[in-house]
Amino acid sequence: MSHPPETQDAMMRLSQLFTKTSKESSKSDVSRNAQLLTRAGYVDRLMAGVYQYLPLGLRTLGKIENIIREEMNAIGAQEVLMPSLHPREIWETTQRWDKVDVLYKLSSDREGRGECDLALGPTHEETVTPMVGGFVQSYRDLPVHVYQIQTKFRNEPRAKSGLLRGREFRMKDMYSFHADQADLDAFYDRAIQAYLNVYKRVGLGETTLVTFASGGVFSKYSHEFQTISPYGEDVVYRVPGTHTAINKEVIEDTDALKDIIPNYKPGDEKNLEELKAIEVGNIFKLGTRFSSAFNVSFTDKDGQVKTPVMGCYGLGPSRLMGTIAESMGDDQGLIWPEEVAPYKVGIINLKVGHAEADKASADAYAKLNAAGVEALLDDRDLSVGVKFADMDLLGLPWQLIIGPRGLEKGAVELKQRATGERSELSLDAALQKLAGR
RNA sequence: CGGGGCGUAGCGCAGUUUGGUAGCGCGCAAGUUUUGGGUACUUGAGGCCCCCGGUUCGAAUCCGGGCGCCCCGACCA
Structure with missing residues (x-):
């Protein structure tokens, strides 16, 4: 040997x-996490928003992913691995082929002249929904919670900030399917707890806030997990003395304010603490948006055919790694908590x-x-x-x-x-x- | 997608205004030296000066056109 x-x-x-450290770092990679991770030989940038993981970086990334894996398994989720390469058809089914502007579209025509008919997965509702749907016929088959940890592709208009905003990045995405809203709500709350466990274990427990945010097109609200950092891209308002906050995008929303501020009275929002933060997780209740698009249904106890309600739960290990580097380094270099140190x-x-x-x-x-x-x-x-x-x-x-x-x-x-x-x-x-x- | 900046050795940079075919630091190789917080020195290797075209006897440098990268903003299921 x-x-x-x-x-x-x-x-x-x-x-x-085989890697070495460097005293100087690239001027074209200004964020602290990129500078430190590059200088220390954890990662190497291939292009904007695309990094290769070197031995030390891969060990840390792997540890973060394993923590996430353990916490997802602990709430009964089952791990799968879905493809990055998607047929156009499934994105047409949900009418997102033209709507999702970060979607990388490819042509499978070897002459290179044909229409795009493939996509690189930026998210996986389009694959997971028909996949799970094929196994669900009865309320007895529900709930189902599946997740994967996998490389995602998003054609970001502006990739930046080292590992914080990439065009290719690691993502844990979990999807849940339930017979009714109450079951979704209960699981959603357990997912929040699982997420908090993850942040605690990677050393960001004290600085990560559960944040009320806009729900986008599927539901009125979503929850984000925001780690306080001067380098963050998001602005959140924290309820003083707590680990809860509200995203700036819904600060005008009285219902949201009532939800996070105990005994809310008009004007109370002025007491909130404005902070910059990095979004390290985002979870949504999807309702039946995708299950109905793919005609997923089950027969309930009462004999009625129903459509499962879904939730989705995102958490990016590579962004989390960047966030830890960003918020815990000092002038001498990186500082890793034990659970994620290589x-x-x-x-x-x-x-x-x-x-x-x-x-x-x-x-x-x-x-x-x-x-x-x-x-x-x-x-x-x-x-x-x-x-x-x-x-x-x-x-x-x-x-x-x-x-x-x-x-x-x-x-x-x-x-x-x-x-x-x-x-x-x-x-x-x-x-x-x-x-x- | 708007605004700004940049592209020269593996990395960080100077040289571009005033064209004359490249230089410094780190790193690398050989050696001397040093040894509890990036030791000092000697020698050496290493460059289609982002790409394509133009002007010129001659282009890293001037002109056109591309491409790429970073920062600020817009965007961000």
Whole structure:
């Protein structure tokens, strides 16, 4: 074997990682998340709004997606994978072929002269509705909740802000089908809770607001999940002291205000707190807009043929990754919460080639591996300044700093990236702390 | 889709006003040096100057036309 098994999985030697960090970043990618993620070698931009995920970035993206997956599974949703390539016909069925302006349309004519007859999926009501409909005949078959995590395509008029607004991006989209409105309403509330769990686990719990927003064409209102950020594109008004808000687009709406402000009286909206925010999730009650378009029906308890009511629930892992980078980085680099960091700890061997430092570092690396703690070992023979700076840029939650000076007195250093807090302790104590739950 | 800016080495930039066939920093290679917060120095490799056309003895530079990128706004199931 040319590589030790650990490089395939939980462990990585920085000397083996093909990406590198950079001091400078592209001037044409100005947002903080794009700058930091690019400089640290997490992502690479191919074109406006289209990024490739490098090993470190892919690990973080994967962790975010797994958190979302766990929370969706926990409310009884089942995972599927639908295609990106759609026939024109299904978009004609819902009359959205010409209405959805972000729809990428393709021609399957190999001469390139024919009409467009394919689309790249920007959303999947058109595929999920007939798919689920084929399995639903009775009220006993309902409810159904399915989701997928998949790459979406939207021809944004202006892709920008790094991972925050892409033309190709990762999306978790869930669709629910119910026998009646009450069942939809109940599931909708559970979905809100599941979403809040996701934001909490990725470290955005405190700054993410459940926001009353416009419902668009399907229903009067929808709910957005908005993470407070000066870089956000949306303006929301928060009810002070709470995690609820109302989007600027419906601030004039008295019904909406009554819904979020307890004992609302006219004028109370002046007390709301205006904030900029990034939309990190959006859920809707769709009613029967799609189920009736595709003639999906079921026989209810009373023998009547009815149309299921639907909900849809979007959450973009790549945008979420950008939002975390955007709101948690500092001048030194990224700062990842443990649940989404590509590795929990970065081991810095300050003096590669020094027998004791090499030994202690290898020892720490092996023991962390054995304990199931994901670790990245900086075993490059570079000056310490570079290694400290790089590790700060990568943003792993913990740094285990091992060098000759400390080893002389039997100590290593453990640094917490987020706080900068450092402590000197024995290697065993440090390993125990890292492996501790 | 409006307004503004930009496109020169892998990356960040200068050079364009006043045409004379390219330069700096980072990174990269070799070496000396240094060693607990991006060490200092030496040498070297690396460029269809976004594309197409025009003017000219000669174009990164001037003129036409494309394409692409970023920022502000519009837009954003």
